[in-house]
Amino acid sequence: MNVLRGNQGPRYKAAAGAEEPFETITVDKLTPIIGAEIGGVDLSSPSNRQLDEIHRALAENQVIFFRDQELTPEQHLDFGRHFGPLHLHPAAPHAPGHPELMIIHADKDSPRANGENWHSDVSCDELPPLGSILYIKTCPPRGGDTLFASMYAAYEALSERMQTYLEGLTALHDGEHVYRGLYANYGVADKPAYPRAEHPVVRTHPVTGRKALYVNRGFTRRILGIPRDESEGVLRYLYEHMENPLFQCRFRWRANSVAFWDNRCVQHHAMWDYWPHTRSGFRVTVRGDKPA
Numbered sequence: 001m002n003v004l005r006g007n008q009g010p011r012y013k014a015a016a017g018a019e020e021p022f023e024t025i026t027v028d029k030l031t032p033i034i035g036a037e038i039g040g041v042d043l044s045s046p047s048n049r050q051l052d053e054i055h056r057a058l059a060e061n062q063v064i065f066f067r068d069q070e071l072t073p074e075q076h077l078d079f080g081r082h083f084g085p086l087h088l089h090p091a092a093p094h095a096p097g098h099p100e101l102m103i104i105h106a107d108k109d110s111p112r113a114n115g116e117n118w119h120s121d122v123s124c125d126e127l128p129p130l131g132s133i134l135y136i137k138t139c140p141p142r143g144g145d146t147l148f149a150s151m152y153a154a155y156e157a158l159s160e161r162m163q164t165y166l167e168g169l170t171a172l173h174d175g176e177h178v179y180r181g182l183y184a185n186y187g188v189a190d191k192p193a194y195p196r197a198e199h200p201v202v203r204t205h206p207v208t209g210r211k212a213l214y215v216n217r218g219f220t221r222r223i224l225g226i227p228r229d230e231s232e233g234v235l236r237y238l239y240e241h242m243e244n245p246l247f248q249c250r251f252r253w254r255a256n257s258v259a260f261w262d263n264r265c266v267q268h269h270a271m272w273d274y275w276p277h278t279r280s281g282f283r284v285t286v287r288g289d290k291p292a
Helices: 048-061 073-081 151-156 161-168 228-242
Strands: 002-004 011-013 026-029 036-039 061-068 096-106 132-140 147-152 172-173 195-202 202-204 210-211 221-224 248-249 257-262 266-272 277-284
Touching: 026 048, 026 266, 036 048, 048 257, 061 248, 073 096, 096 202, 147 151, 147 161, 147 195, 151 257, 195 202, 210 221, 221 228
Parallel strands: 036 061
Antiparallel strands: 002 011, 026 036, 061 257, 096 277, 132 257, 132 277, 147 248, 147 266, 172 195, 172 221, 202 210
């Protein structure tokens, strides 16, 4: 991607050159920056070649979407395992007998909904998730969209001076203030402690080699090695910068849709604008590696 600058602020254009066509799936881009809807595949029984192309589509588009899928819990889990070992959420409730299958549910009695602020899933873990695969079975009649933002685009739109400043900095990510008491309405007891970890402010994606911002409002507490007021100022600027609509796509859910996003280079924000209606499904999360 090339970053173009001018009086109107950052603008973007796709990298030059034709992309290699896909053979077993269709890929319909939502924007030139991020997001694509994938067709021609049944996620309950994808072929090996389709899985290879889904891997590629995820790397190229950062978040991908599938419509009209019918998945059992076992098929949902099996699809996730094609991308690596599964991650166990440190706090959230899960489906009975399936600790890797996180419950995503909000209705008229819910005090909150999952993912209402911009974040990268469980970035407080030492090995934060590679990706998340959300399968929504019940949708409200309107509302309930999810926004996704490219942290590649956010990084690439920074000035070279800011990129140089951020290079080599490390931030503390902490789950304590996020998770303690969060799932009490589900009857989930708090754990003695929740994960915390130190990660680079700018991480390099292990597949694409591209750099992405890796701080978020949900889990990042402060940048280490600089004064606290400086950390607060820099993080405030980065959060406002990375939430620029130019870096985003928006997904409108329908029943039996799937979203698969790469937590290494994407943040997301789920809209809770559908109360008192119900939005319900399950999430499978793929374990990642240590950010570098």
